[in-house]
Amino acid sequence: xxxxxxxxxIQLMKNSxxxxxxxxxxxxxxxxxxxxxxxxxxxxxxxxxxIEEKYAWxxxxxxxxxxxxxxxxxxxxxxxxxxxxxSQTLKGEYEILWNEKIPVWEEEFxxxxxxxxxxxxxxxxxxxxxxxxxxxxxxxxxxxxMNFSLLKISKKLSCAIVYIRWNADEKLKFLSKRICVDEIxxxxxxxxxxxxxxxxxxxxxxx
Numbered sequence: 001x002x003x004x005x006x007x008x009x010i011q012l013m014k015n016s017x018x019x020x021x022x023x024x025x026x027x028x029x030x031x032x033x034x035x036x037x038x039x040x041x042x043x044x045x046x047x048x049x050x051i052e053e054k055y056a057w058x059x060x061x062x063x064x065x066x067x068x069x070x071x072x073x074x075x076x077x078x079x080x081x082x083x084x085x086x087s088q089t090l091k092g093e094y095e096i097l098w099n100e101k102i103p104v105w106e107e108e109f110x111x112x113x114x115x116x117x118x119x120x121x122x123x124x125x126x127x128x129x130x131x132x133x134x135x136x137x138x139x140x141x142x143x144x145x146m147n148f149s150l151l152k153i154s155k156k157l158s159c160a161i162v163y164i165r166w167n168a169d170e171k172l173k174f175l176s177k178r179i180c181v182d183e184i185x186x187x188x189x190x191x192x193x194x195x196x197x198x199x200x201x202x203x204x205x206x207x
Contacts (some may be wrong), residue, residue, distance in 0.1 A: 076165065086119070119204075160197070161183075
């Protein structure tokens with residue numbers, strides 16, 4: 001299970017000695033609990049865009065870290081949203097692993113890969129893995145494709161990418177599905193894609 005969550009970044013802002021950073025943290029916290037309650041992807045994207053645009057200055061001051069922390073903050077929010085809607089969709093015998101290492105090879109040696117989300121049937125084993133990306137560029141996509149390809153060497157499972165923005169060549173969507181990606185979902189203010197994801201994860205979990 002992921003140890004660091006979006007709320008942890010907000011708490012760092014609220015603990016700041018700068019009252020403007022604290023105020024920004026409280027405003028972000030309100031947006032955070034809005035999407036946590038509604039599970040509406042449009043509320044999630046509002047939260048992510050607020051991280052990137054309105055509150056970027058406060059995050060840099062409040063986190064006391066490198067600017068890439070902003071990227072991690074928004075990425076963790078998307079992962080958490082995905083975890084929440086998947087947990088809501090799957091019940092009973094399924095275990096949903098969040099940022100846990102999945103064994104790829106266990107014969108001559110052991111090798112594992114951390115996945116954003118993995119769905120495990122407690123009786124039959126791993127059913128699906130999902131990578132969540134706020135922004136997909138060619139470099140990030142290649143890393144995902146490598147991980148999925150390695151997983152499929154030894155396991156029969158379904159693989160999906162969930163994204164907010166696709167900044168890679170559109171042709172790579174087609175090629176990715178020819179190589180090792182079973183489904184790609186665009187969550188950018190698109191509730192219909194969220195519903196399509198829920199139907200997909202339900203279907204692949206029982207096959």
